[in-house]
Amino acid sequence: MPHFEGDIEKGPMEQASSPQSSSSVVHELEPAVAAESSAITAQRLSHLNEMFDNDDGQFGLDDFTEDEIQAATAIAETAQSVNIPPPRAIQSSGQQTTPELMEIFYQRLFPFKDLFQWLNHFPSPTPSFTNREIAFTLQNDVYLRYQSFPTYDAMRKEVIRLNPSRFEIGPVYSANPRDRKIVRKTAFRPLEKELVFDIDMTDYDEIRTCCSGAKICNKCWNFITVAIKVLDVALREDFGFKHILWVYSGRRGAHAWVCDKRARGMDDTKRRAVASYLELVRGGAQTTKKVNLKRPLHPSITRSLNILRDSFSSAILVDQDPWKGPEDAEKLLKLLPDKMLNQELKKTWEALPDQSSTSKWACIDRLAQQGVSKSLDARELMEAKQDVVLEYLYPRLDAEVSKHLNHLLKSPFCIHPGTGRVCVPINSARPETFDPMDVPTVTQLIDEIDEYDATHKANESSETLADYEKTSLKPYVDYFHRFVSDLMKEEMKEKRQRSQENQESLDF
Numbered sequence: 001m002p003h004f005e006g007d008i009e010k011g012p013m014e015q016a017s018s019p020q021s022s023s024s025v026v027h028e029l030e031p032a033v034a035a036e037s038s039a040i041t042a043q044r045l046s047h048l049n050e051m052f053d054n055d056d057g058q059f060g061l062d063d064f065t066e067d068e069i070q071a072a073t074a075i076a077e078t079a080q081s082v083n084i085p086p087p088r089a090i091q092s093s094g095q096q097t098t099p100e101l102m103e104i105f106y107q108r109l110f111p112f113k114d115l116f117q118w119l120n121h122f123p124s125p126t127p128s129f130t131n132r133e134i135a136f137t138l139q140n141d142v143y144l145r146y147q148s149f150p151t152y153d154a155m156r157k158e159v160i161r162l163n164p165s166r167f168e169i170g171p172v173y174s175a176n177p178r179d180r181k182i183v184r185k186t187a188f189r190p191l192e193k194e195l196v197f198d199i200d201m202t203d204y205d206e207i208r209t210c211c212s213g214a215k216i217c218n219k220c221w222n223f224i225t226v227a228i229k230v231l232d233v234a235l236r237e238d239f240g241f242k243h244i245l246w247v248y249s250g251r252r253g254a255h256a257w258v259c260d261k262r263a264r265g266m267d268d269t270k271r272r273a274v275a276s277y278l279e280l281v282r283g284g285a286q287t288t289k290k291v292n293l294k295r296p297l298h299p300s301i302t303r304s305l306n307i308l309r310d311s312f313s314s315a316i317l318v319d320q321d322p323w324k325g326p327e328d329a330e331k332l333l334k335l336l337p338d339k340m341l342n343q344e345l346k347k348t349w350e351a352l353p354d355q356s357s358t359s360k361w362a363c364i365d366r367l368a369q370q371g372v373s374k375s376l377d378a379r380e381l382m383e384a385k386q387d388v389v390l391e392y393l394y395p396r397l398d399a400e401v402s403k404h405l406n407h408l409l410k411s412p413f414c415i416h417p418g419t420g421r422v423c424v425p426i427n428s429a430r431p432e433t434f435d436p437m438d439v440p441t442v443t444q445l446i447d448e449i450d451e452y453d454a455t456h457k458a459n460e461s462s463e464t465l466a467d468y469e470k471t472s473l474k475p476y477v478d479y480f481h482r483f484v485s486d487l488m489k490e491e492m493k494e495k496r497q498r499s500q501e502n503q504e505s506l507d508f
């Protein structure tokens with residue numbers, strides 16, 4: 001068991017129960033809701049807008065200024081600070097994570113307020129937050145679905161009390177998820193959720209040679225970096241989305257949350273359409289050729305290819321070296337179209353075994369130019385080589401995650417139980433600077449608070465710092481905060497415009 005010297009003081013709320021001992025907690029082990037393919041009608045969307053606009057009235061749309069956002073934020077901060085125990089020295093255990101470390105993490109480091117504003121898009125609670133499903137995975141693996149909260153402070157207290165190993169974010173429903181059994185069935189349906197994407201190294205296992213299983217290294221992380229680059233630009237340029245949050249999954253993948261209002265309101269049909277548009281690599285290990293594209297290429301694919309070409313030599317040919325052995329080289333030959341050229345390539349490679357993938361790849365063009373095959377169609381060969389680049393490096397999506405409005409996805413800033421690492425945002429403008437090995441673990445963060453407090457005892461100013469500011473989590477929280485601010489600003493602007501337009505039409 002981990003040893004804690006200065007135990008964090010527990011308030012009455014925290015002492016009340018643990019997940020295992022609580023009888024007041026309703027544990028609902030419900031199967032995941034079957035995908036509903038219900039389209040959101042214009043009528044329902046307009047009803048949704050009304051719900052947002054006719055909020056509890058704390059903030060009128062017309063007189064809402066950025067100063068007021070600041071003021072509302074300050075009030076919320078004061079409310080939160082009341083509940084934070086005074087900083088104390090904590091000895092961490094050196095394990096990846098323990099329930100005790102998790103509790104401290106939720107109490108002192110988890111950015112609940114930013115998470116609330118991110119989901120709510122407004123300073124005071126709206127149905128975007130209050131009707132939002134949160135699902136907890138408790139330390140004893142009980143899965144607790146359909147939780148929802150009136151305020152972020154209520155959520156924060158419940159997270160600290162339940163101390164889940166992680167939690168997931170689901171859709172905004174037409175009624176409070178906690179009331180789903182007392183409202184009419186038709187009155188309880190998912191209305192909106194961020195459009196999400198999941199990229200996981202599992203889908204690259206058949207082509208990566210550097211690691212296997214749960215392991216990752218900087219070489220194979222390149223697959224994820226390239227995937228972020230390609231998808232991010234496609235979502236921005238082809239769909240016009242602006243608010244895309246990329247988040248490290250904590251071990252070997254990344255999630256994208258497209259937060260634009262237009263994306264949140266998409267029904268399953270639209271989500272499926274976007275996912276299919278972005279999905280090029282299809283089929284498992286048994287499928288010989290996984291990329292089958294018509295020519296001329298769609299401009300979006302040409303753009304993707306240009307991004308991929310930059311990384312192909314280093315990330316695939318050098319780092320993965322996938323066709324080094326004779327059997328592996330056979331896989332490459334199967335993707336090339338000309339029989340005679342393939343025979344010549346095979347001969348050349350058999351004469352010089354263990355040639356690198358770089359030289360084998362270069363050999364294709366060299367032999368082609370020497371005219372070893374009379375039947376060779378140069379264009380066909382070039383297209384086949386393009387397909388190879390796409391097959392080895394184009395983002396491999398877990399498309400099912402993207403297709404359903406009611407799919408739940410792990411929240412940013414949760415801790416991955418296997419690695420202890422925080423699911424931090426990745427700056428999509430510079431994904432190549434993100435190193436998963438540098439992402440702080442919960443143990444490390446708590447050590448950093450201790451260290452900071454120990455060296456700043458005499459300094460009064462340390463009292464005013466939030467705990468996250470004492471740690472290497474700070475740049476990630478700051479990034480998230482900026483992302484959320486930009487999103488909120490745009491939502492407010494749109495709301496004000498809609499309100500003005502309504503006013504003008506009334507005046508007219």
Ligand SMILES: [Zn+2]
Binds near residue numbers: 210
């Ligand atoms: Zn690796």
